[in-house]
Amino acid sequence: MLPSEWQLLETFSTHLAAEIAAGVLRADSVPVRVESFGIVPGLEQGSQLMVPVALMHRARWLLAQARVSDAELDALAMGTPPEP
Numbered sequence: 001m002l003p004s005e006w007q008l009l010e011t012f013s014t015h016l017a018a019e020i021a022a023g024v025l026r027a028d029s030v031p032v033r034v035e036s037f038g039i040v041p042g043l044e045q046g047s048q049l050m051v052p053v054a055l056m057h058r059a060r061w062l063l064a065q066a067r068v069s070d071a072e073l074d075a076l077a078m079g080t081p082p083e084p
Contacts (some may be wrong), residue, residue, distance in 0.1 A: 006033060006050040009059050018047035024066045030055050 012018040015036050022032040031052060038045040051059040 005052055005054075007053045007056055009049045009051045009056065010063070012047050012049065015047045018049050021049055021063060021066075025049075025051065025059055025062055028058075028062050030059050030062065032059075 009032075010018075010021065012021065015034065018034045018036075022034050025032045033050040034047050035050060036047045
């Protein structure tokens with residue numbers, strides 16, 4: 001795809017966080033690019049998740065569905081059902 005066909009979806013503070021989000025999108029056949037930025041290679045100061053403009057709405061929806069709240073994480077850690 002041409003560079004103009006890609007759009008920034010989200011910026012992450014770590015490369016790992018961006019790759020995790022990219023994995024969620026790749027699992028649903030959304031092509032992604034993870035671009036790290038920083039002054040020194042290997043010492044990234046963040047990463048950007050890029051998706052095709054035509055799939056931006058779908059990508060946003062998929063990431064919104066994948067988000068886990070703190071209450072859900074606490075419930076999983078404690079072995080108790082989450083409150084509605």
